[in-house]
Amino acid sequence: xxxxxxxxxxxxxxxxxxxxxxxxxxxxxxxxxxGESTAGWHTYGKTTAGSKWKVxxxxxxxxxxxxxxxxxxxxxDKEYSNFHLKLEWKVAPKANSGIIFxxxxxxxxxxxxxxxxxxxxxxxDGHPDGKITKHRAGDLYDLVKSNSEPVKPxxxxxxxxxxxxxxxxxxxxxxxxxxxxxxxxxxxxxxVSKSKFAGWEGFGTFKSGKIALQxxxxxxxxxxxxxxxx
Numbered sequence: 001x002x003x004x005x006x007x008x009x010x011x012x013x014x015x016x017x018x019x020x021x022x023x024x025x026x027x028x029x030x031x032x033x034x035g036e037s038t039a040g041w042h043t044y045g046k047t048t049a050g051s052k053w054k055v056x057x058x059x060x061x062x063x064x065x066x067x068x069x070x071x072x073x074x075x076x077d078k079e080y081s082n083f084h085l086k087l088e089w090k091v092a093p094k095a096n097s098g099i100i101f102x103x104x105x106x107x108x109x110x111x112x113x114x115x116x117x118x119x120x121x122x123x124x125d126g127h128p129d130g131k132i133t134k135h136r137a138g139d140l141y142d143l144v145k146s147n148s149e150p151v152k153p154x155x156x157x158x159x160x161x162x163x164x165x166x167x168x169x170x171x172x173x174x175x176x177x178x179x180x181x182x183x184x185x186x187x188x189x190x191x192v193s194k195s196k197f198a199g200w201e202g203f204g205t206f207k208s209g210k211i212a213l214q215x216x217x218x219x220x221x222x223x224x225x226x227x228x229x230x
Contacts, residue, residue: 026226029086032076032211033060033225043072044105044112044212050074052215059223062097062215073112074213075103081208082230085162088223093154094126095218098141101162102209104202112212115202117143119162119171119179121220123154134195138173142195146171146178157223165230183207 032040035058038049051070054061060074080101091097103116118141124130137158138146150173152158161172164183171179182188184207197203213222 026086029084029226029228031226032087033222035059035223038074040077041074042077044075044103045107046072050215053213059221060213060225061221062213062219064217064219071215071217073100073215075105075112075210076212077210079208079210080227080229082165083162084228084230085211085225086159086227087225088157088159089121090157090221091121091123091154092219093123095123095154095220096127096129096216097121097218097220098214098216099160099162100212100214101164102204102206103212104206104209109202112210112214114200115204115206116209116212117141117169117183117204118214119160121160121214124149124151126154127218138171138178140169140171140179140181142197143191144179144181146173148176148178150174150176150178163230 037055038053041049043050050072052063052066053074054063054066085101087099089097098118098121100112100116100118103112109115120135120137120139120141122129122137124136129135134142134145136146136149137151138149152174159174163170167183167185169181169183170177183204188204192198192204
């Protein structure tokens, strides 16, 4: 009996430590997705979320097989300036998506990526973008290549973080810092000028904007989406 009691005490201690660690990791964060509805989100340029974005088992699932008019990138109702964004994502084989931030929603701009910056979400081995430098999972899309690739196999959950504070930008993938750069200075302008976004009015210039999850026409899942304003 003493052996069982001792084992139970150890298990309780482990669970308590794990819970405390989890709470510390999310302290100060606000949920952007409640796991039950698309409240707080809408399709870019519209007032509600498209029907292809489905809430399933606590996840936001983009289903490309849904109604033809139910797609489009999903954006937050609120704008953010300095923030720490955390979320988890997984993709289907050959899938492409992205986490886009500093999105300026205006009819003048036709898409989230017209103004926003993207942390790439991708099946590196199955999608053609995986063969393009600065287009792989974790990259700051078409601007800065990841310094390592800690991405997990297709079908497994990845943890992504975007930390932006007064122009200092950091991207993390599965706890590994993969991109660091400075926004809006002369070096930033030079990076943009050498990318596909050169000449795009407004791209990468807004210091406050919405967070977006990209509809690239492929199946993707997001969950545990939260943010801390800095």
